[in-house]
Amino acid sequence: MDIRSVREYLGSDWTAVQERIDLSLKSDIALLNATNSSILSNSGKQMRPLLSLLVARACSGCEATEATVRYAAASELLHNATLLHDDVADNSDQRRGVPTIMSLMGPSVSVLVGDYWLVKAMELILGGSEGDHRVIKIFSKTLSDLAEGEMLQLQKAQNGDTGQDDYLRIIYNKTASLFEAACVSAAISVGASEEYENASRDYAVALGLAFQIKDDILDYAGTESVGKPLGVDILEQKITMPLLGAFAVCPEKEQHIRGLVKSIADHPENRDEIVAFVKGNGGLEYAVAQLDKYVSQAVSALAVLPPCVERDMLEELAYFTAKRIM
């Protein structure tokens, strides 16, 4: 799938989102503008506003509304705000193959610019006049989910006791909740029926889980060349789906491997044994099966929506998620 062709298809709606993002971030503080430009020049796939626009158009059969554009822009700002903060939390040097703001300009800029993007996202969600209180509540829950998800992940990494349920909660909070907010707010922005709104939610949550599982698979099985460092999760003591899959297949070694993960800071050389355990016990295949399950769920949810180009594109995006290499 070619993301660029989806953007071209969305035409002036896509341009409107980009302009809304630029307008929101504009400040008279030079350091802020310079940092914002640097982030925007490496903005990646922009999956969330893409989803917002496609959902709004699929639900309504029309172009996006002013509110759709605002919520779409807000989702992208919110996503980048969390990346700026996660880079500080994880001390990350690279993202999408280029140096992070954290590594270029230090933790202070990364934290403060993250705060600024978060605030600007909120302003977009609140809207010009009265705002839509339901949408405000949805994004407010997502913000809470994001913060709690990162804290739970940190706690579980410290304790070394992440189970399947913990993992699903963490990836829902970290990723699926914002996919959900982007799609449901878009449905609301065009006055979609409850049925369409629920379909948008089911699609978004399943896609978000699939997206994060794929990310976690790539950490074991990606290629360095596409700009994503590999094997970072284990070094950060994060137990993700591939490892949980191998535990399911080979429970007798679970305790030993969890011990290695927990002491990885002192013994980084143990990473090879952990990776070999995952690969030797079908951990990747297990994770791929889970990924496929959520992709299927996402595609099934779309059946409720009226057939249209946008629905086809949402379906393609789900399959693309399963196949993407970065």
Place this chain on the structure above:
Amino acid sequence: MDIRSVREYLGSDWTAVQERIDLSLKSDIALLNATNSSILSNSGKQMRPLLSLLVARACSGCEATEATVRYAAASELLHNATLLHDDVADNSDQRRGVPTIMSLMGPSVSVLVGDYWLVKAMELILGGSEGDHRVIKIFSKTLSDLAEGEMLQLQKAQNGDTGQDDYLRIIYNKTASLFEAACVSAAISVGASEEYENASRDYAVALGLAFQIKDDILDYAGTESVGKPLGVDILEQKITMPLLGAFAVCPEKEQHIRGLVKSIADHPENRDEIVAFVKGNGGLEYAVAQLDKYVSQAVSALAVLPPCVERDMLEELAYFTAKRIM
């Protein structure tokens, strides 16, 4: 002035704010609860909710409303969120005489818990049902002010060109804007007249500026024993009121001293010369005169409000700000 006696006077209103803060922060994630408790056990003066409650009661002649309590709690959460992020930005080891979360648990926890407190503050501001859109806008502007203020301060510190106007904008954004939000939201929460609302705003802004100027004076003239490290501003290349005052008295040395501040990272030994310049050219006296001016403005603004114990306490708080030693 004894802050404790003000709290005792506020009685159940004060307790309600503390309970609202506890309730808001409560989570099922143990790491989050442990961190929250540690922050709450060292919560300092809690000036912002104190101001909210006093303003609401002075404007209405009654006890605080449910909305007053929510906004008061939100102001305190927001303030602490910014401290958690500032500690990462400034790499601070100590606050109020005890180690920061940043130094105890690392930047990741400080950033993420800061995000959590920010989100919980927003939830309180949004309220249970429809929320008050005017109050939401006020706090939203404050959030933007806070982020922009820190970025402007950082930019000015890098460039070494902070002037009086820049300084006033920075301290308005960093401190006075949240004082303003705390007091104006409190006035709105009790349905105060426009006249009372404006008086509350004028009081809060002047007090906020005074409060930050006092903080900046203490960085030169405080005592280590009260738990605040001294001389930090110069090391962070921050040009504040005492130094600006000395520039006003002795402009011929301004360029030389700005050069020393700008290169302080490479030559920390120059700090002594800068401090001597400030003290030798009446910089502290100049800053104290500015401080007194804003304290007087704050007190004058109160004249509009009806005479009552709360108004007297607001006045005392202004004088207390000028005298406080930490």
